[in-house]
Amino acid sequence: MRATFVLGRIAGVRVGVHWSVLFIFGIIAFGLSQGRLPETYPGRAWTVYWAAGLCTAVVFFASLLAHELGHAVVARRNGVEVDDIVLWLLGGAARLRSEASSPGAELRIAGVGPLISLLLGGLFAFDAWLLELASGPGVVVEMVAWLAGINVLLAVFNALPAAPLDGGRLLRAFLWWRTGDRLRATTGATAAGRVFGWLLVVLGLIAFMRTGMFGGLWLALIGWFLITTATAEGRQAHLREALADVPVRNVMTPEPLAVSADTTVAGFLTDARYRYRHSAFPVTEDGAPVGLVTLDSARKVPQAEAHAVAVREVMVPLSQTTVVGPDGPLADLLPRMEPGAEHRVLVVEDGRLVGIVSLSDVSRTVTWLMNTAPGQRGGP
Structure with a gap:
């Protein structure tokens, strides 16, 4: 959200x-x-x-x-x-x-x-x-x-002890302490969340059919939200477990093509290097990353102004971009990734851009992990 x-x-x-x-x-x-x-x-x-x-x-x-x-x-x-x-x-x-x-x-x-x-x-x-x-x-x-x-x-x-409510996290803390297994604890908390969510959906629909009051539908809506969120949390937990030992450098596109912050929007859009390969590119200044620019944001600039507007004026600044190190665990990056070219992750080491990560990169890695035996995993 x-x-x-x-x-x-x-x-x-x-x-x-x-x-x-x-x-x-x-x-x-x-x-x-x-x-x-x-x-x-x-x-x-x-x-x-x-x-x-x-x-x-x-x-x-x-x-x-x-x-x-x-x-x-x-x-x-x-x-x-x-x-x-x-x-x-x-x-x-x-x-x-x-x-x-x-x-x-x-x-x-x-x-x-x-x-x-x-x-x-x-x-x-x-x-x-x-x-x-x-x-x-x-x-x-x-x-x-x-x-x-x-x-x-x-x-x-x-x-209430049902994920994603705070009580669900309290239940997960208890199960984690009791079993020593965070994934197992998350599975228990999310299962409780789905059961409680379905209970609210059923009670809400019954209340609406009997009284015709909007409050019943509201209760059912809350229940459906709990079901979908708890299910998503469960999937996220299993995904994090699968990616626990995978560093970001194994997933990133190394040495990505970057665009200078001083390049005009017209120059960026007409340069053949940027036209077909990707939908978003890192922006650099004096070799250091300063942001991320998407083709969509550049195309919104009127053609009459594109020769006078620099890429730095339409980019997503570095302060609003997710930046990670190459040796950080990919599992910790998952909660911060969202769909859309403007949400690509920049990988920076010692102030130098070394890679970029998109959701498709993560999806490709997950697919590879799910189809590879644990003993054969050397890197995607």
């Missing part, structure tokens, strides 16, 4: 928002302003209800962000780098570059999220109680009470 736009960095972690957040944001604001708040405290102006609903939705997403920031901060303290945090339709996700090194680290990283949500729920409940004692505005009391309830619900739901 990639962010539609980036909010900035908090505690050194890039925070983004997917466009689907607007959908759930609207549902929360509308549901509160047109349902719960006027039903509980009637007689206020419609602007009061809408202002309260919008403010509550904002604070709710801030609570989600705090939950994910907890994961990110604890992950970094346990030696796991964090790519970013993305808020989206069904909550939030902190994207980690690698896995925890031990069951204890997995336990700490997974457990902090529900703990933060539970603490926030308790804090909001305490605030609601204080406001009630002080005879505060009823609408405000209801806003804070709703935030207390939703955070406690978020903590309880995330603590």
